[in-house]
Amino acid sequence: MLELYQFELSHFSEKVRFILDYKNLPYRKIEVTPGIGQLDLFRLSGQRQVPVLKDGDDLIAGSTAIAFYLEKKYPDPAILPINAQQRALTLMLEEWADASIALNGRTAMIGAFNQAPEFRKAFFPNQTPAALTKLVNDLPDAARNLGNLVASNLPNALKAVVGAVPGDVLSAGGAIAGFGSEAVAAAKADLAQNLEALSLMLSEKPYLIGDQPTLADFAVAGLSMYIKFPASPALDIPMGLKGQGVPGLADNPAYKTFFDWRDKLYLDYRKIDETRPPVNTPAEGVPQKISID
Numbered sequence: 696m697l698e699l700y701q702f703e704l705s706h707f708s709e710k711v712r713f714i715l716d717y718k719n720l721p722y723r724k725i726e727v728t729p730g731i732g733q734l735d736l737f738r739l740s741g742q743r744q745v746p747v748l749k750d751g752d753d754l755i756a757g758s759t760a761i762a763f764y765l766e767k768k769y770p771d772p773a774i775l776p777i778n779a780q781q782r783a784l785t786l787m788l789e790e791w792a793d794a795s796i797a798l799n800g801r802t803a804m805i806g807a808f809n810q811a812p813e814f815r816k817a818f819f820p821n822q823t824p825a826a827l828t829k830l831v832n833d834l835p836d837a838a839r840n841l842g843n844l845v846a847s848n849l850p851n852a853l854k855a856v857v858g859a860v861p862g863d864v865l866s867a868g869g870a871i872a873g874f875g876s877e878a879v880a881a882a883k884a885d886l887a888q889n890l891e892a893l894s895l896m897l898s899e900k901p902y903l904i905g906d907q908p909t910l911a912d913f914a915v916a917g918l919s920m921y922i923k924f925p926a927s928p929a930l931d932i933p934m935g936l937k938g939q940g941v942p943g944l945a946d947n948p949a950y951k952t953f954f955d956w957r958d959k960l961y962l963d964y965r966k967i968d969e970t971r972p973p974v975n976t977p978a979e980g981v982p983q984k985i986s987i988d
């Protein structure tokens with residue numbers, strides 16, 4: 696069976712999961728632990744980022760390389776159109792999604808994490824001790840060292856998004872360092888333009904190019920994950936994150952066409968992984984059902 700080395704909360708991994716599901720390819724997810732697990736990944740693949748696909752003796756790193764590999768080895772159903780113009784547009788949109796949507800989405804989402812306490816809390820799996828969530832949320836201004844200590848305990852969900860951990864992950868104020876308000880505002884402005892373009896493109900047709908889904912659709916849908924976390928049960932992410940996203944974008948009615956389109960793509964093509972135990976265990980203090988046979 697195919698094996699996907701991934702973070703559940705990685706938008707590049709989501710792009711690949713979409714393609715695997717669309718092509719009806721069963722696969723086993725191998726959740727890489729951010730930080731330590733990436734050392735093993737480096738030994739395996741010569742680089743430390745997810746996604747990496749293992750197919751027998753073949754090992755492919757990077758979402759685009761994986762997409763092209765899958766298209767060659769498992770061509771039906773196709774994600775690259777035959778028609779030259781459509782194929783060109785597909786390749787162009789995929790690259791644009793990888794570069795613009797993915798990077799700006801990450802910056803804008805971390806900006807929201809820094810600025811909105813409720814959104815910040817949603818990153819913690821339900822089983823995270825209340826004391827730790829409180830510590831991160833109430834981090835005092837002069838707590839740089841404490842911040843780094845706490846950073847090493849940040850939920851894997853967040854580490855996956857931030858990348859390499861920790862060192863200087865948290866600034867003195869408890870915000871993720873390196874994501875200043877100007878960078879965040881610029882990222883949000885670029886995303887607003889992208890979302891407007893996508894909503895216009897999708898206002899009269901079901902897919903970005905032609906009348907079948909292509910690599911462009913799966914790249915855009917997957918890589919827009921951080922702008923608004925999909926509510927789909929196909930994604931095993933903390934419950935509190937589902938449907939949440941960057942204020943001003945995720946909740947903006949001007950982009951409803953886009954997010955409705957994405958919801959439908961999830962409904963039609965993403966599959967629920969039945970083999971993996973859910974990460975969303977009940978919250979602390981919530982009574983749990985115990986079944987006795």
Ligand SMILES: N[C@@H](CCC(=O)N[C@@H](CS)C(=O)NCC(=O)O)C(=O)O
Nearest residue numbers: 705706707744745757758759858859
């Ligand atoms: N160009 C790569 C980008 C992959 C990437 O950025 N992966 C992120 C997760 S979404 C990662 O592994 N981050 C951890 C790190 O950089 O240490 C692709 O298309 O797959």
